[in-house]
Structure formats: C-alpha cells, structure tokens
Amino acid sequence: MALGELMELLLPYVGRICGPIAMQDGADAAQEAMIAILRGIKTLNEPDALWGWARVIAVREAVRVARRASGARTAATAVEDLGAPGDPQLAVDIGDTLARLSPEHRAVLVLRDLEGLDEHQASQILAVRPGTVRSRLFRARSSFRKAWSDD
Secondary structure (H helix, E strand, O other): OOHHHHHHHHHHHHHHHHHHHHHHHHHHHHHHHHHHHHHHHHHOOOHHHHHHHHHHHHHHHHHHHHHHHHOOOOOOOOOOOOOEOOEHHHHHHHHHHHHOOOHHHHHHHHHHHHOOOOHHHHHHHHOOOHHHHHHHHHHHHHHHHHHHHHO
C-alpha cells in the first residue's frame, strides 16, 4: 500500500481518538500522531498490528498535547464525533463536560467507552497498571456525571 494511501486511511481513525482527548487541540494532536506514525512506520514489523500501533501513538500524542495546552488555556468544545446526530446541543454539552476532565481521564474514557477496549488493553496503551485504568475510569465517570449534573 502506498504511504499516502495509508496516511489517508489512518487519519480519520487517529482524529477520532485525538479529538475527545485533546479537545480543541485535537487536530494538532492528530497531526503530531500522524508525523510520529510516518516516522516510525519502518519499525512496524507486523502489518496486522498497524491499527493498535497507531492507536497507542494517537493516545500518547493526544495526552501530551492536551497536557501542554491545559496550562495555557481552558479547553473548548471540539467533539463532533461524540454528539447525538439529531441533537447538536447535546454534542456541545458533552464537549463542555469532557473539557472539565483531565487528559488522562479523557483518554481512559475514549479507550474504554468509545474504542471498547478492556482494562488490560487500555493499560498497555496508557502504560499503567490495570488497577490504575479501573480507578481512572471510575474517577472519570464520576467526574463526568458530577460535571454533567452541575449544568
């Protein structure tokens, strides 16, 4: 597969991962992830591992970009992929609520609730223990519910 075609194939997937984690900086995170993927593609020995490998890079870059940006400004809404198709206001409300969470909490929510990964898979991607994934997920969901009900 040509490299350009591969990048076009991966970009929407990487964007779906980076957007909810890095919020308004999701496009920057996706770009950073795509650059890292492009630079490291020669090191990928098993083509069947491409999607998982790209997911790990996307999560890592999204968390990194979100941490860097969180000190500079308050997060804004950029979660087009998360909202209900028939209710744009719900998408905005979800985005505002997600913006109140830390990048680590958004990352675990994306991996578990959007990507459907189990605790072990999420722990490998986030480079933390499964127990840490469970506790972050519990805190993320609790924080999301609390922030949601405060509105």
